[in-house]
Amino acid sequence: MERLYTQESLGSEEIVDLLGNLDQTSRKRLHTFAHQKRVARYGTGVYLRGLIEFSNICKQNCMYCGIRSANKAVSRYRLKPEEIMDCCREGYNLGYRTFVLQSGEDDWYTTDKLAGLVADIKRHYPDSAVTLSIGERDDETYTRLFEAGADRYLLRHETASSSLYEALHPTMTFENRRDRLRALKAIGYQVGAGFMVGLPGQTNEDLAKDLLYLKELNPDMVGIGPFLPHQATPLKDEPAGTVEATLDMIALARLFVPDALIPATTALGTAHPYGRELALKAGANVVMPNLSPLSVRPKYTLYDNKICTGDESAQCRFCLDQRIEGAGFHVDMGRGDSLNWLSRPPGEQAVR
Numbered sequence: 001m002e003r004l005y006t007q008e009s010l011g012s013e014e015i016v017d018l019l020g021n022l023d024q025t026s027r028k029r030l031h032t033f034a035h036q037k038r039v040a041r042y043g044t045g046v047y048l049r050g051l052i053e054f055s056n057i058c059k060q061n062c063m064y065c066g067i068r069s070a071n072k073a074v075s076r077y078r079l080k081p082e083e084i085m086d087c088c089r090e091g092y093n094l095g096y097r098t099f100v101l102q103s104g105e106d107d108w109y110t111t112d113k114l115a116g117l118v119a120d121i122k123r124h125y126p127d128s129a130v131t132l133s134i135g136e137r138d139d140e141t142y143t144r145l146f147e148a149g150a151d152r153y154l155l156r157h158e159t160a161s162s163s164l165y166e167a168l169h170p171t172m173t174f175e176n177r178r179d180r181l182r183a184l185k186a187i188g189y190q191v192g193a194g195f196m197v198g199l200p201g202q203t204n205e206d207l208a209k210d211l212l213y214l215k216e217l218n219p220d221m222v223g224i225g226p227f228l229p230h231q232a233t234p235l236k237d238e239p240a241g242t243v244e245a246t247l248d249m250i251a252l253a254r255l256f257v258p259d260a261l262i263p264a265t266t267a268l269g270t271a272h273p274y275g276r277e278l279a280l281k282a283g284a285n286v287v288m289p290n291l292s293p294l295s296v297r298p299k300y301t302l303y304d305n306k307i308c309t310g311d312e313s314a315q316c317r318f319c320l321d322q323r324i325e326g327a328g329f330h331v332d333m334g335r336g337d338s339l340n341w342l343s344r345p346p347g348e349q350a351v352r
């Protein structure tokens, strides 16, 4: 752990060894190291992002996901661009300066419609960042959305094990996922990768691959959450990933890619009443409260018992502020760009 702290990397076997030998004492040390690294790079601020889940319509069929296309029990919805703009207005008035637009892979939202929407958000709120999380699209679409003003893109790699990836994604390939991440980075986005912990069949060797892949990609953001089963998916009877293992992976991600922004995920808050606070203490530094209209929130159910589906956005903001302060951190309502990206030559950064 000490070597990891100073060198910011380890070999595959060393990672597997570390993961296989964690006990309560060494786990606490690992989290403390991650916390120190986070404070050294980012201080004790926690960035808030307003999350708008604008469509649960999806053409993909991921085995774990509640909004997979084969799930006919989901009540599908799609917010209109005007409704998304309303969410941004409400969010902006509550102080948010990053809007995360997330959806299933919904082709009704063509490149033209999305580019128009992004440009509109940036015109109204030029001091805010727009993050997209809308899955796999081609190079031309990614480029046009970047040119329209999108700043960041979240596309978790989900797992860095090719066999596990392909078993879980009948409609997608491991190679293409990585290729899309490379493309997003080359275009100039701040890019978010990430993975689930406790996927059925996932081993410590697979988790080592996740960390080494992060090291290689060097993303600006890393989303890590436990796998949580959804009753209407083929994985409904599989055990959930544990909070403990997820926190360990967050801590390790902070030590492998120290300049990345790491969210304390909703999945972790669902798995444990203080999951997000624990994540903040183990190296995470972002929270993404929900800005979606209350009427659609229960429909964006990726896994069972998802939290925060009934709170007003303002209540959510108030509650989170208190929780963040209570955990010993402070809320930072700035854009919160990644250190990685801020250190790039000015010509390669595009604050638009």
Ligand code: SAM
Pocket (backbone or CB within 6 Å): 064, 065, 066, 102, 103, 104, 105, 133, 134, 135, 136, 154, 155, 156, 158, 195, 196, 225, 226, 227, 228, 229, 230, 267, 302, 303
């Ligand atoms: N369609 C976009 C994409 O593929 O990137 C964004 C939406 S997708 C639903 C957002 C994330 O939800 C996925 O990257 C996945 O890691 C997570 N997710 C989906 N189902 C989950 C589950 N059952 N447990 C935990 N996380 C899940």
